[in-house]
Amino acid sequence: MKETTPSSSQEKPVSDRCDHSKTIFNFPDTQETKFIILTSLFITFLMASVLLSSKIITFLGLTFSAGTLPAALTFLITDTICEVWGKAKAKKVVVAGLVSWVFLLILIYIAISAPPASFWDLQTSYRKIFSTSMRIILGGFLAYTVAQFHDIWAFMFWKNKTKDKHLWLRNNFSTAMSQLINTIIVVLVGFYGSISHMTILNVLLGWWLIKLVIAACDTPFIYLLVNWAQEKEIKIGGDKTKEVSMDVVGSQ
16 A cells, blocks of 8 residues: 655644744744834834823923823833844834824824814814924924934944943933933924923923933833843753844844
């Protein structure tokens, strides 16, 4: 009797052959998945910072925008991507943020201009809030572009200077100066002429100081994110173990 070879239909499914020991919401826990997650977080934090920026709050004597926290977290994400995948990938994420920002501006303009329903009496407040934030959004657009590209450059500058050591140093040094640039541009463009010079100075200093505090506090998180992004699963003799992948670092 002739031996029969297994047909292609009898072969194991691809999902079985590609044994991913860990998944994230049914997606393989690969470098690509992690990059997509970080990019999604970046866009989320960026859009949140834009939409929340029109409210100015005071906390512990410091005056700053409600969008300060999510804005500061975008630098954490770009620094992580820069560290793991390199500056080319980080720049692509920043450009993706710019595209998202443009579409957000268009959608806000359409929403403001659209005629309200006859029973909806919040059009005046709605227009006032979003019209106020339009100027801040435009200032933020310029500030974001300059500060994020500066952050990538500064991060790689300190990375080379420290010979890939002291992640905490390049994270904080690059973020501190980039946040100062960001704050000066967005405060001047967003508020100059609408509030007094002294208030502008208070907002600027308070805004920058709170960003420095956030940058210092997020230092442990960049270590966690970098370790998570570089980690991969390997199988040795049927046992699963973890190692840190160093070949994921992109061209820098």
